[in-house]
Amino acid sequence: NAGVTQTPKFQVLKTGQSMTLQCAQDMNHEYMSWYRQDPGMGLRLIHYSVGAGITDQGEVPNGYNVSRSTTEDFPLRLLSAAPSQTSVYFCASSHQGLAFFGQGTRLTVV
Amino acid sequence: AQTVTQSQPEMSVQEAETVTLSCTYDTSESDYYLFWYKQPPSRQMILVIRQEAYKQQNATENRFSVNFQKAAKSFSLKISDSQLGDAAMYFCAYRSAVEYGNKLVFGAGTILRVKS
Numbered sequence: 001n002a003g004v005t006q007t008p009k010f011q012v013l014k015t016g017q018s019m020t021l022q023c024a025q026d027m028n029h030e031y032m033s034w035y036r037q038d039p040g041m042g043l044r045l046i047h048y049s050v051g052a053g054i055t056d057q058g059e060v061p062n063g064y065n066v067s068r069s070t071t072e073d074f075p076l077r078l079l080s081a082a083p084s085q086t087s088v089y090f091c092a093s094s095h096q097g098l099a100f101f102g103q104g105t106r107l108t109v110v
Numbered sequence: 111a112q113t114v115t116q117s118q119p120e121m122s123v124q125e126a127e128t129v130t131l132s133c134t135y136d137t138s139e140s141d142y143y144l145f146w147y148k149q150p151p152s153r154q155m156i157l158v159i160r161q162e163a164y165k166q167q168n169a170t171e172n173r174f175s176v177n178f179q180k181a182a183k184s185f186s187l188k189i190s191d192s193q194l195g196d197a198a199m200y201f202c203a204y205r206s207a208v209e210y211g212n213k214l215v216f217g218a219g220t221i222l223r224v225k226s
Contacts, residue, residue, distance in 0.1 A: 031211060031212040033211075033212070042217050043216040045214070045215075048213060050210060098157065101155035103153060103154060
């Protein structure tokens with residue numbers, strides 16, 4: 001009963017490096033989202049998807065790319081990491097209006 | 111765009127006492143959902159309670175209840191008989207019932223400390 005699985009749980013990047021945060025769900029949910037959590041700002045939506053092949057931007061999309069080739073997977077790509085992208089990242093899948101969150105990835109960009 | 115405001119960065123409560131966390135929101139929509147999430151130190155986001163805007167009755171889940179005031183756009187969370195395990199960050203969140211994508215708008219959060 002995995003639910004939403006995010007990898008890695010922790011990551012340190014150097015400025016300018018690229019990486020992909022992985023997110024997988026095994027509940028066959030159509031909707032998936034990426035949020036970032038910063039102190040004093042709550043969680044903010046980066047990108048979301050309403051099904052395989054369909055993605056759209058959220059509130060803070062700059063510096064991030066996503067794709068959704070399968071229902072199960074929704075990776076988040078940082079093409080050139082910046083210190084402003086230091087944050088905790090959450091992936092979520094949704095069904096009937098209820099969101100199920102992964103355990104989060106703490107990313108530090110130095 | 112919708113906004114959610116949590117005006118209490120931090121709250122404290124004595125074990126077994128009652129505490130209320132405040133949340134206000136701004137929207138022009140009439141149909142929406144409101145949520146309270148708990149985030150313990152483990153970082154896991156745990157749904158505490160959900161309220162549907164078209165329902166006048168306040169939602170209740172065991173020791174957790176809400177005071178939903180639609181006209182005032184207020185959605186407070188009351189925790190009764192507080193326990194040490196209630197200590198966490200609490201987020202209020204809004205979701206439109208008509209917008210595409212099941213997108214959540216979160217408040218900044220309130221840290222709840224429980225004293226023994």
